[in-house]
Amino acid sequence: MWFDEAVFYQIYPLGFCGAERENDFGETRHRFQKIEAEIGKIRELGATAVLFNPLFESERHGYDTVDFFRADRRLGANEELAHLTDALHAAGIKVVFDGVFNHVGRAFPPFREVLEKREGTDYRFWFNIDFRGNSRYNDGLSYADWEGHSELVKLRLENCDLQNYLMDAVRFWIREFHIDGLRLDVSYLLPPWFMELLRRTVRAEKEDFFLVGEVIHLNNFTQHVCPARLDSITNYEGFRSLLSAFNSRNLFEIEYSLSRLFGNFPWALLRGKNLLSFADNHDVERAATALKEERNLFNLYTVLFTMPGIPCVYYGSEYGIKGDKSEGDYRLRPAAEEIDRTRTDLFAHIARLARLRTSSPALAYGSYAKATLRNTDFSFVREGGGERLIVAVNIAENGCSLRIEEGCGEDVFTGEKQNLTDVSLPPFSAKIYRKI
Numbered sequence: 001m002w003f004d005e006a007v008f009y010q011i012y013p014l015g016f017c018g019a020e021r022e023n024d025f026g027e028t029r030h031r032f033q034k035i036e037a038e039i040g041k042i043r044e045l046g047a048t049a050v051l052f053n054p055l056f057e058s059e060r061h062g063y064d065t066v067d068f069f070r071a072d073r074r075l076g077a078n079e080e081l082a083h084l085t086d087a088l089h090a091a092g093i094k095v096v097f098d099g100v101f102n103h104v105g106r107a108f109p110p111f112r113e114v115l116e117k118r119e120g121t122d123y124r125f126w127f128n129i130d131f132r133g134n135s136r137y138n139d140g141l142s143y144a145d146w147e148g149h150s151e152l153v154k155l156r157l158e159n160c161d162l163q164n165y166l167m168d169a170v171r172f173w174i175r176e177f178h179i180d181g182l183r184l185d186v187s188y189l190l191p192p193w194f195m196e197l198l199r200r201t202v203r204a205e206k207e208d209f210f211l212v213g214e215v216i217h218l219n220n221f222t223q224h225v226c227p228a229r230l231d232s233i234t235n236y237e238g239f240r241s242l243l244s245a246f247n248s249r250n251l252f253e254i255e256y257s258l259s260r261l262f263g264n265f266p267w268a269l270l271r272g273k274n275l276l277s278f279a280d281n282h283d284v285e286r287a288a289t290a291l292k293e294e295r296n297l298f299n300l301y302t303v304l305f306t307m308p309g310i311p312c313v314y315y316g317s318e319y320g321i322k323g324d325k326s327e328g329d330y331r332l333r334p335a336a337e338e339i340d341r342t343r344t345d346l347f348a349h350i351a352r353l354a355r356l357r358t359s360s361p362a363l364a365y366g367s368y369a370k371a372t373l374r375n376t377d378f379s380f381v382r383e384g385g386g387e388r389l390i391v392a393v394n395i396a397e398n399g400c401s402l403r404i405e406e407g408c409g410e411d412v413f414t415g416e417k418q419n420l421t422d423v424s425l426p427p428f429s430a431k432i433y434r435k436i
Contacts, residue, residue, distance in 0.1 A: 002048075002094065003181065003210045003231060004274050005364045007305075007354040008312035009047035011035060012282045013055055014062050015333025016315060019074035023059055032076040032084045034336055039091050045318055045347065046354025049094035051183060053282055055081060061329075062098070063185060064105030064152055068169035078176065085177045096181035096210060097173055099198075101166055102189050103145065103152040106137070111153050115139055126162045127153055146186070157194050167201045174205045181210025187224075187233070188215050195229040212276050218261070222269050235275035235309055237261065242279070246300060246395055247292045251378045254303070255370055258380070262308040262368040274364075277309030279317065282332055286316075286323040294320075295428040296395050298349050302430040305353035306382060306391045308368050313350060315339075320346045356412055356432070361385025371404045377425065379404050388435035394425035401425075409433025 017031035054062025057070045071081045085095045110123035133142030146152040202209040215221045215233040241257035261270045279287040305311045320343045323331045366384025376396035382389045394400050402423045409420050412432045
């Protein structure tokens with residue numbers, strides 16, 4: 001499928017466009033053109049798909065939706081969003097929206113009606129309401145929320161009218177904005193039958209529609225990556241293992257994770273499947289901040305783009321910008337004009353990796369196997385589609401030599417020939433060879 005061969009670029013629109021932190025529900029602003037102005041750079045980076053975080057009317061951060069059918073007025077109107085998605089498609093870039101189906105904001109009109117009419121409205125069945133309780137807002141009733149955040153009202157997805165409302169919204173997004181996929185926010189809380197309902201809905205509109213679920217832990221969710229439910233899930237295990245391995249100078253950690261998930265073993269959890277892989281995103285520290293040895297930033301992205309998975313770059317990280325959670329998540333979500341774009345060497349490196357990723361059958365569909373492994377250097381093989389690639393990485397301040405396998409390889413970027421029985425890696429470097 002197209003998504004197996006894709007390189008994703010993630011944008012948090014409310015942050016990128018410099019939207020107000022609170023929605024005053026006043027006049028519509030016109031900021032979508034800020035994203036449209038970036039399309040050329042997105043193409044230059046080599047991304048073939050854009051993953052948007054929430055775009056629809058919300059109270060604050062986008063995940064507190066109040067209208068599933070209207071673009072957030074802090075960003076623009078529906079017509080402007082449609083123009084943006086059309087421009088992305090014209091540039092050959094697929095579009096994936098964020099689907100927030102587990103909860104809504106307190107200003108969601110059906111919930112407001114429950115607060116006003118209590119038992120007098122059928123919307124009470126859209127939520128888990130206890131009219132004998134009370135909330136921290138002193139509503140005279142209590143309700144289920146998302147993980148203790150009472151500003152996020154949990155939806156009661158079992159309700160058929162609510163299901164129809166949400167599926168109508170999804171069909172509207174496909175028909176109005178021609179989207180190619182959805183990221184399912186907190187999909188680990190969505191019941192399997194809901195994922196199956198969503199799959200049937202989108203398949204009736206687009207056969208190759210991409211569904212990727214946000215999952216924090218993999219073990220209890222791998223069964224949902226199947227034709228009836230999801231195409232992929234977020235690889236948080238790979239993200240954590242990758243950063244931890246680099247920071248602890250213990251590459252055994254990431255190799256163990258890759259073998260456990262994708263290795264040529266009967267017990268590998270997700271062999272032959274591609275998870276959405278990332279070095280950072282809108283919820284975690286920027287890679288350049290989290291990585292202790294910044295000279296390994298190039299190596300980090302080399303592994304990200306060559307290990308099994310669908311690589312995703314979070315906006316601004318292609319320039320090596322930093323960001324921590326000292327101000328909630330706001331430092332992770334800067335406006336476009338706040339991004340320091342002077343570090344073009346990392347941009348060029350990622351662009352080179354993206355071109356390789358989108359043209360390589362071995363990276364898109366191939367198997368994974370460990371070749372060599374020590375604490376600060378390792379190598380692995382990706383093979384498929386008549387192609388055999390060997391990736392070798394050294395994260396230490398000293399050079400090293402690797403005996404990978406018999407035969408000769410060609411550096412995929414320079415064309416230089418190399419005997420694979422004696423590969424020399426300078427400090428903080430990586431090589432990718434195509435077996436010849």
